[in-house]
Amino acid sequence: MIAPPLPIAEEVPFQAARPGAGAAHVFRQLLRRPNGLVGLAILAVFTVLAIAPELFVGPLETAVTATGPRLGPPSAEFPFGTDEVGRSVLNLTVHATRISMVIGLLATIITVGVGAVLGILSGYVGGRFDSTMMRIADFFLVMPTFVLAIILTAIIRDVLGTGSKEILGMRLSLLVIVVVIGLTSWSSTARIIRSQVLSLRERAFVDRARVVGASAGYIMRRHLLPNVMNLIVANAVLTFAGAVLTETTLSFVGLGDPFQPSWGQLLDAARSVGAPGLGKWWYFVPAGTAVVLVVFAFTLLGNALDEILNPRRRGRS
Amino acid sequence: MGIRFLTRRLGGAVLTIVMIVLLNFVLFRMMPGSPERILLGRVPGVPPAVVEATKIRWGLDKPLFPDQFVAYLAATAKGDLGFSYGERGRPVADVLLQKLGPTLLLFGLGELIAIVIGLALGAYSGWRRGGIVDHVGNAVSLVLYATPYFLLGMGLLLLFATGLGWFPTFGMTELGVTHASFIDLLIDIGRHLFLPLATVSLGLVGQYAILMRSSVIETMTEDYITTANAKGLTDGRILRAHALPNALLPTVSLVAINLGYVVAGAITVEVVFNWPGLGTLTVEALEARDYPVLQGVFLLLSITIVVANLIADLVYGMLDPRVRT
Numbered sequence: 001m002i003a004p005p006l007p008i009a010e011e012v013p014f015q016a017a018r019p020g021a022g023a024a025h026v027f028r029q030l031l032r033r034p035n036g037l038v039g040l041a042i043l044a045v046f047t048v049l050a051i052a053p054e055l056f057v058g059p060l061e062t063a064v065t066a067t068g069p070r071l072g073p074p075s076a077e078f079p080f081g082t083d084e085v086g087r088s089v090l091n092l093t094v095h096a097t098r099i100s101m102v103i104g105l106l107a108t109i110i111t112v113g114v115g116a117v118l119g120i121l122s123g124y125v126g127g128r129f130d131s132t133m134m135r136i137a138d139f140f141l142v143m144p145t146f147v148l149a150i151i152l153t154a155i156i157r158d159v160l161g162t163g164s165k166e167i168l169g170m171r172l173s174l175l176v177i178v179v180v181i182g183l184t185s186w187s188s189t190a191r192i193i194r195s196q197v198l199s200l201r202e203r204a205f206v207d208r209a210r211v212v213g214a215s216a217g218y219i220m221r222r223h224l225l226p227n228v229m230n231l232i233v234a235n236a237v238l239t240f241a242g243a244v245l246t247e248t249t250l251s252f253v254g255l256g257d258p259f260q261p262s263w264g265q266l267l268d269a270a271r272s273v274g275a276p277g278l279g280k281w282w283y284f285v286p287a288g289t290a291v292v293l294v295v296f297a298f299t300l301l302g303n304a305l306d307e308i309l310n311p312r313r314r315g316r317s
Numbered sequence: 318m319g320i321r322f323l324t325r326r327l328g329g330a331v332l333t334i335v336m337i338v339l340l341n342f343v344l345f346r347m348m349p350g351s352p353e354r355i356l357l358g359r360v361p362g363v364p365p366a367v368v369e370a371t372k373i374r375w376g377l378d379k380p381l382f383p384d385q386f387v388a389y390l391a392a393t394a395k396g397d398l399g400f401s402y403g404e405r406g407r408p409v410a411d412v413l414l415q416k417l418g419p420t421l422l423l424f425g426l427g428e429l430i431a432i433v434i435g436l437a438l439g440a441y442s443g444w445r446r447g448g449i450v451d452h453v454g455n456a457v458s459l460v461l462y463a464t465p466y467f468l469l470g471m472g473l474l475l476l477f478a479t480g481l482g483w484f485p486t487f488g489m490t491e492l493g494v495t496h497a498s499f500i501d502l503l504i505d506i507g508r509h510l511f512l513p514l515a516t517v518s519l520g521l522v523g524q525y526a527i528l529m530r531s532s533v534i535e536t537m538t539e540d541y542i543t544t545a546n547a548k549g550l551t552d553g554r555i556l557r558a559h560a561l562p563n564a565l566l567p568t569v570s571l572v573a574i575n576l577g578y579v580v581a582g583a584i585t586v587e588v589v590f591n592w593p594g595l596g597t598l599t600v601e602a603l604e605a606r607d608y609p610v611l612q613g614v615f616l617l618l619s620i621t622i623v624v625a626n627l628i629a630d631l632v633y634g635m636l637d638p639r640v641r642t
Binding site: 245 | 332336340344347463464467468471472475478479487577578581584585588589599603611612615618619622623
């Protein structure tokens with residue numbers, strides 16, 4: 001992750017899932033908070049753009065289909081100007097929404113999935129497994145994971161070769177980024193979940209389940225997982241913000257895919273042609289604004305969720 | 318400070334460094350293509366005898382473990398990080414050393430400014446929670462948190478270098494200019510340093526402000542603050558003598574942990590401003606697939622951060638007797 005996770009206090013017990021406090025309830029509370037409402041509204045707009053970019057700006061322009069002037073300023077025909085081969089920056093930025101958001105989503109699923117599984121196992125099984133896992137998590141916490149991510153991405157791409165294979169409409173090079181983000185950022189999720197499981201483990205209902213003969217796997221799936229679900233969701237929202245930032249930064253240092261441009265890839269392209277130095281602001285301001293808005297929205301939403309689900313933060317800001 | 322505390326922390330740091338060095342070895346061996354082919358520059362039609370000679374010359378005829386691994390450990394311990402593919406075969410250690418100065422200058426100063434301003438801002442907004450400074454500061458901190466460093470840099474570059482023309486757009490000194498005196502050189506570097514430095518400081522200040530603010534708010538709920546209030550101490554005295562020293566504690570280790578994230582920002586900010594430091598070097602090495610340099614950067618940065626964290630841990634231990642276990 002590029003940005004440190006905002007402080008969610010680890011040791012604070014999250015509200016255990018009780019009957020009636022379902023997703024609908026949390027959602028209503030979110031809408032009642034200004035930060036939750038603004039976050040959801042911004043994300044709704046970008047989700048629509050990500051699902052159907054063609055609806056708004058037509059198919060993704062390529063160097064072949066480009067019709068505009070080179071690095072032309074905003075005009076009636078090209079509201080955000082054009083890039084160095086004459087493609088509409090508006091078209092590129094809207095299409096990049098899907099790439100950036102899908103990479104963010106997939107990376108979040110991997111990060112939170114790996115983090116949750118390892119966190120629950122580590123907290124419940126304990127012993128040597130726990131201490132080994134936490135030693136590895138500490139290692140990732142201390143290391144400059146971004147530099148590791150750069151090297152891993154470069155090496156994995158060299159190993160796989162530079163084909164144009166696609167899986168589920170995503171180019172292989174982008175899936176490599178997804179996996180690398182997941183591999184390098186699961187540790188803080190694992191830590192947070194583990195400390196919650198440590199306290200849950202001592203609760204009476206876990207003891208009772210064990211006494212009536214429930215297996216460890218059953219207890220983890222049916223008793224511990226539901227009780228850390230709130231924590232997982234709140235963490236996933238903040239992880240999403242971090243994943244979008246990481247993807248943007250990785251693309252910016254040249255690891256994006258020009259054939260499926262994300263916002264970071266556009267920013268890298270803008271820098272490569274010297275857009276900021278030449279005063280061609282329209283090339284990078286739209287993509288930059290999009291990144292900031294999405295990360296900002298996820299952070300607001302994460303904070304709102306934290307306020308709702310975390311009993312110690314209720315009534316405090 | 319107890320001996321046990323010291324040995325535990327030292328042991329942890331050494332173990333982490335060992336893991337980093339191991340990872341460095343494994344990653345390098347994962348690369349496609351055999352090392353002797355890379356050394357020979359991927360030219361076709363090299364006679365087998367030459368390939369064999371190259372293998373023997375670089376010790377590649379020996380097994381990966383333990384021979385090659387031991388040789389790698391010995392070389393790394395001596396500071397021999399191999400040779401750069403890109404920079405005409407210069408030793409990696411030389412290349413890194415040359416780029417270290419500009420990075421230290423930029424990020425040392427940037428960290429310092431951000432810590433001072435961020436902690437002061439965070440302490441004030443936490444103390445006057447709900448006030449104007451708190452509201453504005455919070456909003457600005459959140460937006461800054463959501464902005465990648467390089468984007469901030471591109472914005473500043475556009476506004477102040479290209480738009481207003483107050484600062485140069487790239488590099489560390491004016492190209493092709495010989496400076497009449499040392500003062501002139503300093504002024505030139507200062508002009509080039511201003512925008513990257515502002516980017517780094519602004520990027521970090523929000524994080525430190527958020528940390529300090531929540532730390533102060535946490536501290537304000539402690540019983541000793543209530544006691545101090547009940548004793549009739551003035552607000553200013555409670556803040557200075559009771560709240561601040563305790564609220565500062567957690568920021569010590571958080572600043573060190575943050576270093577890992579700062580590195581990512583470092584790389585991109587340098588690229589935006591063409592600052593001749595480790596970040597620009599990393600991206601250039603990435604483009605040229607100059608793996609020895611990338612591995613060297615990784616090793617240097619991670620060990621620096623582990624050591625910084627160790628120092629923070631020890632300082633924390635000196636400041637707070639509760640963690641000396």
